[in-house]
Amino acid sequence: MDLTLKIWRQENAQARGKFETYKVTGISEDASFLEMLDILNESMVDKVQLPIAFDHDCREGICGMCSLYINGRPHGPDQGITVCQMHMRNFKDGSTIVIEPWRAKPFPVIKDLMIDRSAFDLIIQAGGYVSVHTGGVPDANSIPIKKEHAELAMDAAACIGCGACVATCKNASAMLFVSAKVSQMALLPQGKIEAARRVQKMVAEMDDLGFGNCTNTYACEAECPKDIKISNIARMNWQFLIAKVGAQKMNA
Amino acid sequence: MAKLLHYSSLTKKFIMAIAGLFLAVFLMVHLGINLFILPITENHVEIFEIAVHFMTSNPLIKVFEIVLFGGFLIHIIYGLILQIQNWMARPKRYKIEGFSHTSFFSKYMIHTAIIIFIFLVIHFINFYFVKLGFTEAPQGPNEVTNNHDFYNMVVNLFSTTWYAIMYIGLIIILGFHLNHAIQSAFQSLGLYHSKYTPFIKMVGTLYSIIIPLGFIIIPLYFLIN
Structure with missing residues (x-):
């Protein structure tokens, strides 16, 4: 060629x-x-x-x-x-x-074509983790998890953080990435405990870094190399709403 | 005002969605009254005038009017803030872009929004400001008896061919805006469900066709007659 x-x-x-x-x-x-x-x-x-x-x-x-x-x-x-x-x-x-x-x-x-994607690391640092030591690998079925939840969490965890969602979004929004990282933990028992704090911290960091806002064009889902679904964005929106309405005021 | 700006991106989107859904529902009420401009019953003019009288004099409606204007204002202001932030998020644009598969009308929400805003201004000049006595009532074949005589104002406007055609064009643009808006509002509110979301999308699409069609029938009737 x-x-x-x-x-x-x-x-x-x-x-x-x-x-x-x-x-x-x-x-x-x-x-x-x-x-x-x-x-x-x-x-x-x-x-x-x-x-x-x-x-x-x-x-x-x-x-x-x-x-x-x-x-x-x-x-x-x-x-x-x-x-x-x-x-x-x-x-x-x-x-x-x-x-x-x-x-x-x-x-x-x-x-040239190299870009600095440290912004994604900063979003993860803001809350994309479980802050307590969860111990060794538990015995199978010692913590009951719905198969549906395990699969959804696994699908969300497939995100490799490449940034294609930001690149293709007409608003340069990072919502698909952030929502995948929020979902993969919020769906599982170990991550659920800190879900409200996590979603607020990660969204706040995303905003501070200057990413655009989601206008639901769904280009991110179409271009994601790991087929992350926009249902994660809706899940994050809902969790954020519940966290803001129901959760205690966060310490700085 | 500063606090409004400092809300997170998601909070702004929630407020946009709620205000937008409220405005979309209002359109249905508006259409319900407007349809009585057409001779759908023998005493349709009378019913229309009763409805207009109710809408312009009832104290509860006066409160609703403030809520409605608030809805418009919030939707417009937050829409603008979010759009400006979106533009700022990509200071250097691509040489080639827009080849990703997207929901078509979602790409033009700000453009359709600006056209709808212009339509709103024209609408206010023709009706609301006339009611308040700021502007002259539209002239035409029918005599407008007072500044609440909306029936004859509508007849005068829709008897003008260019106005009727412009109105139809603007309503079609409103339909484009609604097409993306309704399902998008549900997504922004986090209301996604594999079973119900396809239904919401279908209802949104139908709403974006039926409501504009209802509004279009009225000037079309005057154009044909």
């Missing part, structure tokens, strides 16, 4: 940045998207040019590091997978591919 790539280049967080055009030839349609970028980078190194910086780690679709906005969609045109799992057969030979970093105020560009 021969392709034209329009790639965002930005030297550092302060630089203005611009699109640069590159040609790649002889790419196998069985290559992954990141392998295609590796080939381009190797050819650039050979020409003593600065290679393109992009986030990646496990390349198995589970670490949540890759973060490319390809032709107007996070993680590219394929459904339910991260960009590292996407193959070049999703593109036509001779086509032009526009590659951009995630765009959101809380996700500043570090260099």
Whole structure:
């Protein structure tokens, strides 16, 4: 495959940045998207040019590091997978591919296509945990949990925190991520105890970081590589409402 | 005011949703009265005038009027605040965007909202401000006897072709807004259920078609006749 790539280049967080055009030839349609970028980078190194910086780690679709906005969609045109799992057969030979970093105020560009997603860590630090030691692994069935709840919690826990929901949302809202993290714990007995405090702290942190508001366009659900459902957002909305109305006033 | 701004994003959305649902229900009441402009019964003008008299003179309705204006104001102010925050959350836009699958009308809520606001201003100039004596009653084939004579004001306005067409266009935009608004309000309030949410979505879609259709029939009747 021969392709034209329009790639965002930005030297550092302060630089203005611009699109640069590159040609790649002889790419196998069985290559992954990141392998295609590796080939381009190797050819650039050979020409003593600065290679393109992009986030990646496990390349198995589970670490949540890759973060490319390809032709107007996070993680590219394929459904339910991260960009590292996407193959070049999703593109036509001779086509032009526009590659951009995630765009959101809380996700500043570090260099080229690399972005700083520490904002998600700050949200987790604000309340995305169980603050007491819950002991070792309990015997099976010693704590009764409804199968439905266990499955919903597991589905929510599938979120890898890649930020595709923020990237695709027209408001750069982090509601799908936050709601998945709120849900995965609130649905289980160990996490339920602190549910009211957790949801308030995490939402407050999300707001402080400058993420946008959810307008229920559901683009996040459509683009999530782990198929996190918007029912998590509704669950978080309800929990927040109950927490605000019923819970004791929080200490600062 | 400062406190209103400092509410969390979710609290603002709850308030928006409640105010929005209240306004959506009000539309049904409004339509119920408006339909008596059409000759659906022999004494339809009389019934319409009784309803107008009730709506303009009853002390309980006066209180309701304040609540209604409050609903509009809250919905508009919070809508604007949330939208500005949303714009600020992405200072640098994408070169290519909008290819993700979304609920269609949800992308244009602020645009439809601005058009509805303009419609509201026109509506106030034509009716509410006339009642208060701030603006002149609309002129046309029928003589408007007093500033509460809404029946003849409506007849005069809808007898003007361009006004009737504009009204129909604006009501269709209102339908687009309602199409996303109702199911979105339930989602914002956290009322999601795998069994009932599809039903809520269906009711929302039907509401967004039936209510505007009801409003459109009235100018259409005058256009045809």
